[in-house]
Structure formats: structure tokens, C-alpha cells
Amino acid sequence: MDLSDIFIYDTSLAFAGEILIRCVIMYLMIILFLRLTGKRGVRQLSIFEVAIILALGSIAGDPMFTDDIPLIQAVIVMSVITVMYRLTTWLMMKYQWFEDLLEGKALYIVEEGELVLDKIKKGSMSHDEFFAEMRQQNTEHLGQIRTALLETDGTFSILFYPNNQVKYGLPLFPKACHIVTEVQPDVLYACIYCGNTRTLSHAKQQCERCDDCDWTVAINTTRIG
Numbered sequence: 001m002d003l004s005d006i007f008i009y010d011t012s013l014a015f016a017g018e019i020l021i022r023c024v025i026m027y028l029m030i031i032l033f034l035r036l037t038g039k040r041g042v043r044q045l046s047i048f049e050v051a052i053i054l055a056l057g058s059i060a061g062d063p064m065f066t067d068d069i070p071l072i073q074a075v076i077v078m079s080v081i082t083v084m085y086r087l088t089t090w091l092m093m094k095y096q097w098f099e100d101l102l103e104g105k106a107l108y109i110v111e112e113g114e115l116v117l118d119k120i121k122k123g124s125m126s127h128d129e130f131f132a133e134m135r136q137q138n139t140e141h142l143g144q145i146r147t148a149l150l151e152t153d154g155t156f157s158i159l160f161y162p163n164n165q166v167k168y169g170l171p172l173f174p175k176a177c178h179i180v181t182e183v184q185p186d187v188l189y190a191c192i193y194c195g196n197t198r199t200l201s202h203a204k205q206q207c208e209r210c211d212d213c214d215w216t217v218a219i220n221t222t223r224i225g
């Protein structure tokens with residue numbers, strides 16, 4: 001093994017210069033084509049858009065340093081991909097079923113302070129992840145949330161109850177959430193799996209919504225003040 005093989009091999013100074021020019025041109029092409037897709041930014045991409053970005057990236061990479069790939073070939077491929085992308089987004093705007101097919105649908109995760117169970121059991125995301133998302137949006141317990149929606153790009157949209165309508169709900173911060181071993185008759189408890197909130201006659205009572213039987217004391221703190 002020869003170190004110069006690894007680092008230099010048969011690269012001439014002239015070809016190094018060519019790589020420089022190829023990279024500058026392809027860099028400008030990538031920016032131009034990303035602009036042509038019509039996307040404003042890359043902060044929240046759907047899976048489908050990530051695929052387009054990856055495709056453009058790999059098409060742009062090889063001609064930067066492969067001496068027998070003329071740049072025009074890469075430009076043709078990028079043009080075709082970009083036109084296909086624009087056509088697809090146009091179809092998605094025009095036909096709802098096509099958009100649902102490619103991007104999926106937004107899912108209701110919380111309704112009226114309780115988790116929507118059939119969505120969780122499908123297993124697209126664990127409920128720890130949901131709880132983490134809600135905590136990051138300053139939610140102390142599920143009773144503060146009227147509706148939470150998981151958008152197709154993976155972000156959460158949350159609608160909160162006004163302070164005077166906040167319900168008792170499942171605490172989302174670990175220190176406030178302890179599985180109870182004894183219950184008192186006039187206290188509200190929340191199912192730690194689904195957020196179902198009710199009074200209990202004994203600590204291992206089965207939840208009628210999810211069949212779980214671990215409970216914690218429900219809280220009803222408001223969001224501000």
C-alpha cells in the first residue's frame with residue numbers, strides 16, 4: 001500500500017483544476033435546480049421531498065470529479081427530475097387522493113385531553129415520542145390539549161384549551177407521573193397509557209379505554225399563570 005495512491009493516485013494538476021471548475025458549476029446548478037423546484041426552504045421536508053433532494057444530490061456529485069461524465073448529462077438528468085417534481089406537486093395540489101397517496105394524511109393524536117388510541121397502536125410512533133413533542137410545546141398535561149395533530153412532515157400542531165376550560169389530565173413530565181398503589185375516592189386519576197381521567201375504586205382498576213391498569217394522579221394546572 002502506498003499512501004500517495006490513496007491521496008493522489010493519477011490525479012494531475014490539470015485534472016485537479018478541472019475538478020475545481022466542475023464543482024463550482026455543479027454547485028451553482030444545485031442551487032438553481034433547488035430554486036426551480038419551488039421549495040422555500042429545507043427545514044421541514046416530507047419523505048417524498050427528501051427523496052427528490054437525495055436524487056438531485058447524487059446526480060450532482062459524480063460529474064464533479066469523474067473526467068468522462070460531461071456536465072451536460074447531469075444537467076439533463078436534473079432537468080428531468082425537476083420537471084417530474086413540479087408535475088407531481090401540481091398533481092398533488094389538484095387531486096387530494098394523489099396527495100394522500102404520496103404524503104400520507106395528518107393524524108389526530110389527542111382529542112379532548114386523551115390520546116386517540118387506534119392511531120397510536122398502529123405503531124408509527126411510540127407514545128413517549130408524542131409526549132416528548134407535547135412537552136416541547138410547553139404542555140404540562142394532556143388536559144390542556146383540545147386537539148393535537150401529527151402532520152405529514154412529522155411536526156405537531158396543537159390546539160390548547162383556554163385556561164378556564166382546562167381539564168384534569170395525564171401529567172407529561174416524569175417527576176409528576178407516579179404509578180399509584182392506593183387510591184382515594186374523590187381524587188381524579190389518569191391512565192398513564194391513554195390519558196383517560198376518572199375516579200377509581202382500586203389502584204389496579206382496568207382502564208375502559210385501553211385495558212391498561214397503571215394510574216397516576218391527574219393534574220389540572222393551566223398553561224400561563
Ligand SMILES: [Zn+2]
Binds near residue numbers: 211
Ligand atoms: Zn387507558
